[in-house]
Amino acid sequence: MAQDGGLDIDEDLFVDALPDYLKCPICLCVLQSPFQTPCGHRFCRDCIQPVLKTRNNVCPKDRTVIDATNTFPDNAARLQINSLRIKCPKHASGCVWVGELSDEAGHEQSCEYFHVLCKLCGDLFPRVGLSSHEPTCPKRQLPCEYCGLEFRLSDLSPHYTTCPEYPVPCRNKCPAGKVPRKDEESHYTNECSKELVECKLAAFGCSERVPRSEMGDHLVTCAPQRTLSLANTVLKLQKDVQELSLAFAQQKEQQKTVTNTLYPCVGQFTWKLEDVRLKVKQAQARESPEPVMIYSPPFFSHEGGYKMCLCVYPAGDSNLDCLSVYFVIMKGPYDKILPWPFQKAIRITLLSCREGPGIVKDINPDPKLHYFHRPEKPKNVGYGYPKFISLQKLLSDHSEYLDGDSVFIRCEIFHS
Structure with missing residues (x-):
């Protein structure tokens, strides 16, 4: 905020009353990059420049003719303004610093009440609060405790809905409890003791589905019934095979007759x-x-x-x-x-x-x-x-x- 640029200064920040000769007669604020006219009046650089560019340029204070050749930067006023004592712009937030205007820029770099940018989320926080914000910033990177990949904190919960290593509860509430999501289908197909599975003798007519852990007990009663059914089927198939063999033999004889007429017969x-x-x-x-x-x-x-x-x-x-x-x-x-x-x-x-x-x-x-x-x-x-x-x-x-x-x-x- 030192007087080497065109920064706005709140007059209320000055510890002592600001003299009128350090105020711009045009904007009525503290001089910013002060310029002095040949008649001795001071103006802000940005306030007097438009006047110097007009055809009939005269001093706004006393109407003395002025131009760019005899209007110059007032370094003495600039140094005087920079030596004025001011309060920290964040004094209302609790900062008690008081110092010269020229030192305010350096103070701002360490003032705990000035807002700084969080590198994770991009939001502004008082410097004093940034250290407590960063550990809880919703956009900080954290590893997934299941698969090890890193995500922003705000993305971690959505990731759990698709993470292949995330433990999901068995739908049958079997003793295994939870299994990684990527192994869920394999668990039901090959392992889950409470999953209903097709009887091993389904090919022989059993249509029951029983929990995997109860398959052994089921087969004890199912096997004798299927064995009897299978024996009847085998007997029927034997009869069918005999009939097919007879039909095949008859067909073969007929085929011989047909074949006899299929040889070349063009002479x-x-x-x-x-x-x-x-x-x-x-x-x-x-x-x-x-x-x-x-x-x-x-x-x-x-x-x-x-x-x-x-x-x-x-x-x-x-x-x-x-x-x-x-x-x-x-x-x-x-x-x-x-x-x-x-x-x-x-x-x-x-x-x-x-x-x-x-x-x-x-x-x-x-x-x-x-x-x-x-x-x-x-x-x-x-x-x-x-x-x-x-x-x-x-x-x-x-x-x-x-x-x-x-x-x-x-x-x-x-x-x-």
């Missing part, structure tokens, strides 16, 4: 024989005197026609070191309505994998040969070519008939 069938080298090797290493043979999936000469397949001997029939290929007539669902013996022209082709012509062998069935008569067994003996192609030619590194390790054999039926 042409191409067979992809895979893993040829392995099959040849296994056939050559056989211990049995009987040659190894492989049958293709069945196919039909035409819709409602003859059922047939192809048969190969990977190592040849009778150790000829050739791939043997035979045409085989099979017992089929339409044999009773077909003419016998079979007399349609047959062509077997080992297809080239390089756009070559392949190896073609034709068969013209001789009605006298039993190969083409109506089958009495599931398959007739095959008719074809024991030396269809040599294994050396078939399995050579430059073989045009191998695609990786597979060959393609086509059978065509010609209808005259």
Whole structure:
């Protein structure tokens, strides 16, 4: 409040009566940053400055012409004012300090009655009361006693409503009493002795729910009843299984009939024989005197026609070191309505994998040969070519008939 700035000073604070020569004739208050005119009158700086800026500027006291060049700060008056004795601005609150005006700013920094800002909440408190306010300030930081995180005091109670570690009472009032909020659901699901739980034999028909601690006693009476019910159910299921097995067997027989009509029936069938080298090797290493043979999936000469397949001997029939290929007539669902013996022209082709012509062998069935008569067994003996192609030619590194390790054999039926 010392006279080096434009601070307002309450005249009532001065211990002694303020002389008129230290008052501004314009604002009638104690001079603030006093300026003196050439005619010797004193004014507040902020009061005289507007006068100096007017066109016809004259002293407000005696009308003497003045301007900014001959009006100057009055340091003597400033020093005189700063030496005046004043009471503390907070004397009404109880402060008894009295001192020079120049010392008032320093006193304010230590006066217990001046208001200071609480760094926690931002409110103003007398300096003497701040020390007692801070420990109870609603915005001071405190740790949650359950989870350890820090919150303002005013936020701590709302935090308890969501704190995962806050102990909540068991809704069933079990001996555990309280459990952390985060474990509450697990407590009811796995631990609470008074929680009603489904009977362990619910899958066998028991619909009762009993306290977890009483489950053992409940099972003592429940188990015999469920055992009897379960035995009856097992007997019924056994009967059902037998009926289903019978139905399945009947369905399987029906499926065979249906399957017999699902083979290719366009008069042409191409067979992809895979893993040829392995099959040849296994056939050559056989211990049995009987040659190894492989049958293709069945196919039909035409819709409602003859059922047939192809048969190969990977190592040849009778150790000829050739791939043997035979045409085989099979017992089929339409044999009773077909003419016998079979007399349609047959062509077997080992297809080239390089756009070559392949190896073609034709068969013209001789009605006298039993190969083409109506089958009495599931398959007739095959008719074809024991030396269809040599294994050396078939399995050579430059073989045009191998695609990786597979060959393609086509059978065509010609209808005259």
